Amino acid sequence: MVMNIQLALLLFAIAGNSLLGLFTFYKNPKSWTNRLFSLFTLFLNSYLIFNHLSLNQSSDEETLFWIRAVMSNAVILGLLFYFLAKTFPQKEFILPRWQLILSLVATTILFFLTQTDLIFQGYENETNNPIPGKAIGLFALYTLIFLSGGFIELALKLKNSTTIEKIQTKLFILGTIFMFVLILTTNFLFVVVFKATALVGLLPLYTLAFVGFISYAIIKHRFLDIRFIIVRSIAYTLLTLFIALGYVSVLFNFAFFIGRESPSISTLQQFIVPTILAVFFAISFQPLRRLFEKLTDRLFYKDHYDSNTLLWNLSSTMASTLDISKLSSSILGQLRDSIKINYAVIVLIRKKTIIWVGSSGNTKGRVFKGKDILDIIHKSHTSSRKLEQIIIYEELSEGRTKDVMREHGATIVLPLIVHSDLIGGLLLGEKSSGEIYSSEDVDLLKIVAPEVAVAVRNAMSYDEIKRFNITLEQEVKNATTRLQNANKRLKELDVLKDEFVSIASHELRTPMTAIKSYLWMALNKSPQKLGNPLKKYLNISYQSTERLIHLVNDMLTVSRIERNKIEIKKQPFDIIEILKLIFDELKITAEEKKIKLLLKYNPGEMYQLHGDKEKLREVFQNLVGNSLKFTPENGRIVIKVKKERATIAISVSDTGSGIREEDQSKLFKKFSKIEYAYANHSSQHGTGLGLYISKQIVSLHNGDITVQSEVDKGSTFTVRLPLIQDKGGESIKHV
Amino acid sequence: MSDKTAKKIMVVEDEQYLRELYVQILQQEGYVVDIAEDGEQALAKLTQNEYDLILLDVILPKMDGLQILEKLSKMGKKNFNNTVLLTNLGQDLVVAKALDYGVRGYMVKSDFTPEELIKEVKGYLENGIVRSAL
Numbered sequence: 001m002v003m004n005i006q007l008a009l010l011l012f013a014i015a016g017n018s019l020l021g022l023f024t025f026y027k028n029p030k031s032w033t034n035r036l037f038s039l040f041t042l043f044l045n046s047y048l049i050f051n052h053l054s055l056n057q058s059s060d061e062e063t064l065f066w067i068r069a070v071m072s073n074a075v076i077l078g079l080l081f082y083f084l085a086k087t088f089p090q091k092e093f094i095l096p097r098w099q100l101i102l103s104l105v106a107t108t109i110l111f112f113l114t115q116t117d118l119i120f121q122g123y124e125n126e127t128n129n130p131i132p133g134k135a136i137g138l139f140a141l142y143t144l145i146f147l148s149g150g151f152i153e154l155a156l157k158l159k160n161s162t163t164i165e166k167i168q169t170k171l172f173i174l175g176t177i178f179m180f181v182l183i184l185t186t187n188f189l190f191v192v193v194f195k196a197t198a199l200v201g202l203l204p205l206y207t208l209a210f211v212g213f214i215s216y217a218i219i220k221h222r223f224l225d226i227r228f229i230i231v232r233s234i235a236y237t238l239l240t241l242f243i244a245l246g247y248v249s250v251l252f253n254f255a256f257f258i259g260r261e262s263p264s265i266s267t268l269q270q271f272i273v274p275t276i277l278a279v280f281f282a283i284s285f286q287p288l289r290r291l292f293e294k295l296t297d298r299l300f301y302k303d304h305y306d307s308n309t310l311l312w313n314l315s316s317t318m319a320s321t322l323d324i325s326k327l328s329s330s331i332l333g334q335l336r337d338s339i340k341i342n343y344a345v346i347v348l349i350r351k352k353t354i355i356w357v358g359s360s361g362n363t364k365g366r367v368f369k370g371k372d373i374l375d376i377i378h379k380s381h382t383s384s385r386k387l388e389q390i391i392i393y394e395e396l397s398e399g400r401t402k403d404v405m406r407e408h409g410a411t412i413v414l415p416l417i418v419h420s421d422l423i424g425g426l427l428l429g430e431k432s433s434g435e436i437y438s439s440e441d442v443d444l445l446k447i448v449a450p451e452v453a454v455a456v457r458n459a460m461s462y463d464e465i466k467r468f469n470i471t472l473e474q475e476v477k478n479a480t481t482r483l484q485n486a487n488k489r490l491k492e493l494d495v496l497k498d499e500f501v502s503i504a505s506h507e508l509r510t511p512m513t514a515i516k517s518y519l520w521m522a523l524n525k526s527p528q529k530l531g532n533p534l535k536k537y538l539n540i541s542y543q544s545t546e547r548l549i550h551l552v553n554d555m556l557t558v559s560r561i562e563r564n565k566i567e568i569k570k571q572p573f574d575i576i577e578i579l580k581l582i583f584d585e586l587k588i589t590a591e592e593k594k595i596k597l598l599l600k601y602n603p604g605e606m607y608q609l610h611g612d613k614e615k616l617r618e619v620f621q622n623l624v625g626n627s628l629k630f631t632p633e634n635g636r637i638v639i640k641v642k643k644e645r646a647t648i649a650i651s652v653s654d655t656g657s658g659i660r661e662e663d664q665s666k667l668f669k670k671f672s673k674i675e676y677a678y679a680n681h682s683s684q685h686g687t688g689l690g691l692y693i694s695k696q697i698v699s700l701h702n703g704d705i706t707v708q709s710e711v712d713k714g715s716t717f718t719v720r721l722p723l724i725q726d727k728g729g730e731s732i733k734h735v
Numbered sequence: 736m737s738d739k740t741a742k743k744i745m746v747v748e749d750e751q752y753l754r755e756l757y758v759q760i761l762q763q764e765g766y767v768v769d770i771a772e773d774g775e776q777a778l779a780k781l782t783q784n785e786y787d788l789i790l791l792d793v794i795l796p797k798m799d800g801l802q803i804l805e806k807l808s809k810m811g812k813k814n815f816n817n818t819v820l821l822t823n824l825g826q827d828l829v830v831a832k833a834l835d836y837g838v839r840g841y842m843v844k845s846d847f848t849p850e851e852l853i854k855e856v857k858g859y860l861e862n863g864i865v866r867s868a869l
Contacts, residue, residue, distance in 0.1 A: 502824060506794060509823035509845040514752045520848045521756070549845045 006201040010052050013204030017041045017048075020215040023232065032093035033084070033218055040080045041211055047073040048204050064123040067130050071114035071139065078146035079107045085150035088157070089168045089218060103146075110142050151176075168217040175213025182206045235292040242288065243281050250277055305338040307444045314448060318455035322462040328358030331452055336361050339441055340432050343409070346416070346456060347373060348424035356460070361429065364409065368427065372404045377425035381415040389415050390446065394436055412437060414445055416453035423457050494563070501559045505552050512552070516545045554689035558670065561696045568612045568700050572724055575607045575648055578617040579639055586624055594633045597624075601641035607648050608724040611701045616721075619694040619705075623652040623717050626690065630656035631714075647703070648723050653716040659709040667707060668695040694719075742787040742860055743767045747777040747803075748821070749795050753844065757790065760849045761856065774798025778806055786817060788860055791838075793822040793829055801829065804836045815839070819859055 021041030028034045050073055054066030082103065087093050113119055118135035154176075157169045186202055254273050317330045332344040343361030345368050347354055357368050379401055380391045391413040396402040405413070409429050416424040426449055431437065437445075519542040523535070530538065560566040583599045590597040601607065620639075627637045635655040642649055659667065671688040691705075698705045702722055709715035744766045748754040754770055761768045769784065771777035773796040781789065781803070793800035800820065807815075820833050820841035830841050842855060 506823045509843075510750055510753070513823060513844040514750070514756070516845065517753070517756050517849055520850070524850070552845070553843075 009201060010048055010204045013208040014045045014048060016208045017045050017211045020211050024215045024218055031091040032087050033089050036080060036084045036087055037214060037218055040084055043073055043076050043080060044207050047077060060123045067120055068115050071119055072111050075107055075110045075114060078143050079103060082146040082150045085153040088172055089165060171213055171217035175210045179206045179210035231296045235296040239289055239292045247277055310338045318451060322459050324459040324463045327455060327459045329360055332360030341429050342432050343429040345427040347377060349374060349377060366408050376401060376404055376413050377415060380413045380425060381422045414449040416449060418453050418457045423453055505556050508552050512545055512549050519545060554693060557693050558689055570610050570612055572608055572610050573613055575609055576601055578613060579620060582620050582624055586628060589628055595631050596636040598638045600638060607641055609648060609721050610724055615697045619697050622690040622694050627652055627654035627656060646723050647720045649718055649720050651716050651718040655714040658711040658713050658715055660711055664707050664709060667691050741767045745769045745786040745789045747771045747791045749773055749792060760853055764853055774803055778803050789818045790821040791818055793820060793824050801832055804833060808836060
C-alpha cells in the first residue's frame with residue numbers, strides 16, 4: 001500500500017516535472033535559462049526514478065547498481081544547478097572558459113568515480129545503508145562547491161538585480177530553499193530525530209515544488225497568469241490521453257478482429273500497424289494540439305482576444321482616418337475593449353509641454369496634463385532597458401514613478417516614438433478583471449505603440465495643416481471684407497465726387513455765365529461807344545472768363561472720361577466734313593495771324609469712318625487751334641488726310657516752336673506741364689487738358705494720336721482712325 | 736423785329752441776373768416773355784398758360800426742372816417739344832433723363848453769348864434744330 005502511494009507520488013511528480021520542463025523549453029527554446037532548466041528537470045526525473053528503483057530492489061547488487069546510478073545523476077544535477085543559477089534568468093550562457101572546462105572535467109571524473117568502489121563500495125542489507133568508499137569526501141566536496149556556488153550566484157543576483165529580475169531570482173531561491181528545508185525536515189530531521197521514515201517518500205513532491213517555482217520564475221516575465229499553465233497542461237493531458245487511447249484501441253481492435261482470423265500475419269500486427277499508427281499520430285499531432293488548445297482556451301479564456309484581429313482592426317482604423325480625435329478614440333476604444341482595461345489615454349507632447357490628450361474609458365476625472373505625466377513619458381522613453389521602452393507598474397520598485405502611476409491608476413506607460421523622436425505616450429489603466437497584463441498583452445502593446453505613434457503624428461500634422469488652412473481662410477476672408485469695405489467706401493466717395501464735380505461746375509458756371517454774358521453785352525450792346533483802354537480791358541476780361549469756362553468744361557469732360565461715363569454716339573461720316581468746317585472756322589484767325597492754313601486730301605476719295613462727329617470735331621479743333629497758337633507769323637499749317645490701309649491718317653503740321661523730344665511723351669498727360677508751358681508760350685489760353693482729352697477720345701474710337709516734332713522747326717500731330725472699308729457704291733452716293 | 740408775330744417764351748430761371756438778361760435780350764427780339772423764379776411758380780404757370788418755347792433751368796428752388804417735367808407728364812402733358820433745357824449742370828444723366836421725357840434739346844448756359852442764345856432760340860422756334868453742346 002505504501003509502496004503504491006509512493007509510486008503514485010513519484011509518477012505524479014515526474015509527470016509534473018516533465019510537463020513544466022517541456023513547457024518552459026517550448027516557451028522560449030532559444031534561451032539558455034530555459035534549456036538548462038529543461039535539462040535539469042530531465043535529470044531530476046531520472047534521479048527520482050533511479051532513487052525509487054534503488055529502494056525497491058531485492059538483491060544487494062542491484063540496489064548498489066541503482067544507488068551508483070543515483071549518485072552519477074546527482075553529479076550532473078549539481079553541475080546543472082550551478083549553470084542554471086549562473087545563467088538565470090538571461091538568455092545567454094555566460095561562463096568563463098576555464099570555469100566551464102574545470103567544471104566539466106570535474107563532473108566527468110566524478111561521474112565515473114560514482115560507478116566505482118571509491119564512492120560506495122557496497123551495500124549493507126541490515127542497516128539499509130550503502131557503505132561509503134574512500135573518495136566519498138570528494139563527492140561531498142563537489143556537491144558543496146557546486147551547490148554553494150549556485151547559491152552565491154543567486155545571492156549576488158538578488159543583490160544586484162532590480163525589479164523583475166530581482167523577483168525572479170527571489171522565486172528561484174525561495175523554491176530551492178523550500179525544497180531543501182522540506183528534505184531536511186522529512187528526510188533528515190524526522191528520520192534521525194524521530195526515526196520516522198513515513199514521509200521520506202514525499203521527496204518527489206518537493207522536487208515538483210522546486211521545479212514549479214523555478215519554471216514560474218523563468219516563464220513569467222510578467223506576473224502570471226497561472227491559468228495559462230493550467231489551461232495548457234489540461235490541453236496537453238487531453239491530447240496525450242487522446243493519442244494514447246486512440247493508439248491502444250486501434251491496436252486492440254486490430255488484434256481482436258484481424259489477428260484472430262489470420263494468426264499468420266502476426267508480423268504485420270507487430271510492426272506495420274504500430275508504425276502506421278505512429279506516423280498517423282505524428283502527422284495529426286499538431287492539428288490535434290491546436291484543436292485542444294482552442295477548446296481549452298474557449299473554455300477558460302472567455303475574455304481572450306485574438307491579437308491578430310486586434311492588430312488588423314487597429315491598422316484599418318489608422319489607415320482610415322486623419323482626424324486626431326476620431327483616430328485616438330478609435331484606437332483607445334479598441335485597445336480597451338480587447339484587453340479589457342478600464343481606461344486608455346494618449347498624451348501628445350512637444351518639447352517640454354503636453355499639447356494634446358485623448359482618452360477612452362473611465363479615467364475617474366484624472367487629468368493627464370501635469371508635469372508628472374510628462375516625466376513618466378520621458379522616463380518610459382529613456383527606460384534603462386533600451387530595447388524595452390515600457391513601464392509596467394508591477395515591475396517598478398517603489399519610488400516617484402510608481403507613486404505617480406498609482407495616483408493615476410496607470411499600469412502601463414509606453415512611449416510614442418517616431419524616428420527616435422518622442423512625440424507622446426500611451427497610458428493604460430488596470431484591467432477590469434483586476435488581473436495583471438500578460439506577456440501576450442505586453443508584446444502586443446509593443447507592436448502597436450510605434451504604429452500608433454506614426455498614425456497619431458500624421459493626424460497631428462494633418463490637423464495642423466487643416467488649422468492653418470482655416471486660419472488662412474479666415475485671413476483671406478478678413479482681407480476680402482476689408483477690401484469690400486474699402487471698395488464700398490471708394491464707390492461712395494466716387495458718387496460723392498461725381499456729385500461734387502457736378503455741383504461745383506454748376507455753381508462755377510452760373511456766375512461765370514453772368515460775367516461772360518454781361519461783358520459781352522457791355523462790349524457789343526453798349527449804348528455808349530467804348531473808349532480804347534476800356535474796350536481792351538473788357539475784352540481781356542471776356543477772354544479770361546471764356547478761358548475759365550473752357551477749363552471747367554474740360555475738367556467735366558476729364559471727369560466723365562475717367563468715370564467711363566463719356567458717351568460716344570457713333571455714326572458713319574466722312575472726316576472731310578468736319579475738317580472742312582474747322583478749316584472754314586479757323587481760316588479767318590489764321591489769316592489774321594498771317595498764317596497759311598491748308599487742307600490737303602484727295603477729292604476723289606472717301607474718308608468714311610465710324611465715330612462721334614461732335615467729339616472728333618473737338619479733337620481736330622483742339623489740334624489746329626494749338627498749331628495756330630504756336631505758329632508765328634508767316635508760318636504755315638497743313639491739315640493732311642490720307643489713307644493707310646485700314647486707317648485714315650489725319651495730320652496737322654505746323655512751322656511752330658516745336659517740342660523737345662523728352663517732353664513729347666508727357667504731352668498727352670493731364671495738366672501736363674509741357675502743355676502749360678506750351679500754352680503759356682503764347683498769349684492764347686489753354687487748359688492743359690486739351691491733348692489729354694483728345695487722346696482719350698481718339699482711344700475711344702480705337703485710334704491713336706502721335707507727335708513728331710523738332711524744336712524751332714515745327715510739330716506734326718497725327719491722328720489715326722479706323723477706316724470703314726468701301727462697300728460698293730453706298731458711300732459714293734453720300735457725296 | 737417787332738413786326739413778327741409775337742411768340743410767347745417762358746424763362747424758368749432762379750438766378751436773378753441771368754433771368755433779367757434773358758428777359759432783356761428776348762424782349763429786344765420782340766418776343767413775349769414770361770418768367771418763373773422757382774419750380775412751383777413754373778409749374779403753376781406752365782399748367783395755366785401755353786408757350787411757344789420754354790427755357791427750363793434744372794437746378795431750381797422748391798422743385799427742380801426734372802420734377803417739373805415729371806409732374807407735367809403725370810398731369811397728362813405728353814408733348815415736350817416746346818421745352819429746351821437751359822442749364823449749367825455737368826451731369827449727363829440729368830440731361831439724358833430730361834431727353835427721355837421728349838424735351839427738344841438742351842443748352843449749356845455758359846457756352847453761349849447772348850447773341851448765340853438768340854440764334855439758338857430762333858432756330859428752335861423756326862426749324863427745331865437740335866444742337867447738343869458738349
